[in-house]
Amino acid sequence: MQIESPAFKENARIALHDVDLQKALGNLKAGFPTKRAAAIERMPEFDSLRDEAMQLKNHIIENLDLYLEQFEENVTKQGGHVHWARTSDDACKTILDICRQVGAKTVTKGKSMVSEEVNLNEYLEANGVTPVETDLGEYILQLRGDHPSHIIAPAIHLNLEDVTEAFHEHHGRPRSSDPAVLMQEAREMLREKFVAADVGITGANFCVAETGSTIIVTNEGNGDLTQTLPKTHIVITSIEKVVPTLEDMTLFQRLLARSATGQEFTVYNTLSTGPRRADDQDGPENFHVVLVDNGRSEMVGSEFQDMLRCIRCSACMNHCPVYGSVGGHSYGWVYPGPMGSVLTPKMIGIEKAGLLPNASTFCGKCESVCPVRIPLPKLMRHWREDEFSKHLSPKAARWGLGGWAFFAKRPSLYRLLSKGANRALRLMAGKKGRVTKLPLAGGWTDWRDMPAPSGKTFMEQYKQQQR
Amino acid sequence: MQTSAKRHQVGLFVTCLVDMFRPSIGFATIKLLESAGCDVNVPSTQTCCGQPAFNSGDKATSIDIAKQTIEAFDGFEYVVGPSGSCISMLHHYPELFAESDPWHARATALKGRAYEITSFLTDVLNFDDILASYEGVATYHDSCSGLRELGVKQQPRTLLAKVANLSLNEMEESETCCGFGGTFCVKYPDISNRMVENKSANIDASGANTLLGGDLGCLLNMAGKLKRQGHAIEVRHIVEVLAGMTDEPAIGDANYNLGKAV
Structure with missing residues (x-):
């Protein structure tokens, strides 16, 4: 996926005026947050589970090496293979090698954001292997040559009409705008692909160290067909997904479903433990797990360590008023919203992603809904500090801040400045009591009036009264 | 009515926006605090809480302003302001200093004494005599x-x-x-x-x-x-x-007398 994060402001401007996108985003707002609230209402212990999950995640991150080695040992014991991928490139090469070893022409894919992160589809296509997305949302996006705009509802930016057109164009069948018909059509198309695929690639929501199992949590069942039917199953996931035990995993499952979609439990929770055994009815002959690092291990012990707790539920973006206004594509890379504004600078560099951690009012809604209590505003602020210390923030902003700071640190001079500004604003406002056009503050007055000061400054009036 | 000796000693954190745009909010805050049994003072060495610098990643300036604010409110039993945002910023001050730094303890002490006005009246003073x-x-x-x-x-x-x-x-x-x-x-x-x-x-x-x-x-x-x-x-x-101080025109509604501006 091309990096478009430096164009965040332009992307956002276009998105704000995109009528269809705004309609689609309206559905999101009415959907996930309402359902989440209802699910939590029914679970009084939700907040204590969040505390438990946060502590458990912290423990895992502090012992990440141990749990990952235990996971590898147990995958191997079950007859599977673990591959360590430091970079996106390593991950893609590893997967292509496996595909070539088994002579794969087509691979089916379950939904995986890590595969988006490493740009797997483009890599496979460029090397003669055809990936077929089987998650309905991802399938629609693949037909359209599009990318996910949300981490669990990838096609949330589309409306029904877009699906109608995409299916008509690619399936060559009559147009239908009946969701049931469209669903059936996708099923029929995908069924052949499932059977024909040589390799199935899925992600993993969690990797269980004690058993060497991976789990996918889905609502469509496509993931099960993807990983059961082909002879080879490749799991692509990232190192922070490891959990010590099955019991631990269930804690996260409970939080994940409620935080994400407001379900008490996701429909399909499918564990994969090694390849097919002699007495198994089905399953792949080969089982591989590709564990992607991609900068994550550097986050351990850094000011961004808390971000590794993320379980990719999407609650932060579902509740974010900025995401809700501009949609996921505006962020210009794989992970949008508040969690993306912390992860993206780590993965593509703050030089390219600097606008993202700045695109927040720090309203704190994201942190307040996060099931593992990640202090997202604080982490975004750390990126702003990084940007500031590297002199990457815009010159005008730096000068403005510097000038303001000079006065703010000198109370007597500050009084003179505020007195002057107070007079100037009142003169400009005249009898209206507000300024409609303010030089250097067009960002404000293009859209709203600037209420004028109601009289002399507080400090002036207070001083007069004290006399 | 409490005797003067028992009255709470409160330092008013005016906030830069109230200072500049709407002094009546500051005076209304003082009136409420006084009617709730507080002696209110306004330290003249306060400016802004430092949030613009803090949220722009300028840690050095945030630290300078935090120190200035901590010193301005030394000795007050409580620090109260008509803004959740600025008082939250005061609550962030401890994050700016290493725990071994003596300023960390002073910042933590300030945090423990700093309240937003409605929370102070209700949660601390249990006051609702409006x-x-x-x-x-x-x-x-x-x-x-x-x-x-x-x-x-x-x-x-x-x-x-x-x-x-x-x-x-x-x-x-x-x-x-x-x-x-x-x-x-x-x-x-x-x-x-x-x-x-x-x-x-x-x-x-x-x-x-x-x-x-x-x-x-x-x-x-x-x-x-x-x-x-x-x-x-x-x-x-x-x-x-x-505070019953609604004679002044509402925010942005004014018909202020231009002659009084200077």
């Missing part, structure tokens, strides 16, 4: 920092319930950000505008004729939008209503 009257239907915007960092939600409503002749119509999404966000509103003006448009639609739909809130930054933003859109809704800080 004698004001206000003819109108109000709706209340929960500003983000006060709500999520300081837990200010019920306190303003408890106090407003004591105001004679005032009724409260809650708007939809009263807890959703208005789009002000300090420098955010000028760095991302069109996104900020969309957020305040959503907010003004919710305010309008509430049927209220008065919008109240506890943070002047948010109130300037919402008043600026409502006035630009031509709404007649009056916008005021909650302390103006609680």
